[in-house]
Amino acid sequence: MTGFFKYALWPALLLSSTGLTGCYAQAGNTDGKASQSQREESKLSEAGLRLIPLTVTSGTETHSFTVELAKTSQEQARGLMFRTELAPDRGMIFPFVQERMASFWMKNTVIPLDIIFVRSDGTIESIAANTTPYSLDPVRSGEPVAAVLELAGGRAAELGISAGDKVEW
Structure with missing residues (x-):
């Protein structure tokens, strides 16, 4: 042109x-x-992903986050790689078209993350806490899940978030 x-x-x-x-x-x-x-x-994140509100209800406590929505396979493949920080009230959600066994790794991920596996009913199946940066070891769900939520490493424990809690976005 x-x-x-x-x-x-x-x-x-x-x-x-x-x-x-x-x-x-x-x-x-x-x-x-x-x-x-x-x-x-x-609203878009610096990475160009849509920012959406997300809450986690743990007992009578509700924790609010603003998360990046990783919908496409390319967005999900990149995830939070190469990020050097993640604010305590931020994260990323990876919704799947169909429930599936989820497996993540920390290749090129600079910061530790809490990887939270979410069932189709919104309940937390399990949490892989404080995953190791740059690790190639797979972090897997224990059953098929509908989404994965990533938060700053240690944040789930700090807030008392655990398996069975409810995630909504």
Whole structure:
């Protein structure tokens, strides 16, 4: 591409590759302003992943997090690799299309993580706490799960999160 054509298409290509539509308007919204929920839905992490709210209910306690949504196989393969920090109220959720036995490793993962395996009913099946950075040893679920949640290493124990607790996003 050359000249005007190249520069005229660049913004459209950029928006389509990031999954953004560039427009918040929808039926019933005549003032052109985005609602709070629309703005929250469009928030992206530094890695370009959608940020969503997630809660873990442990007994009478509810713990709130903002997590990156790793939906595609490419996003899930990269996960939290190469990150040098993870805030205590942040994490990443890996939802699966179908329940499956999950196996993760820590290759190229700089920080320790709590890897939390979540059943289809939202209950925690098990937690692999403080996994070892750079380890090639597989970390596996004990049964088929619907999702995996990763938090900063030690955070689950710090908050009293355990198997049987409920995860919602």
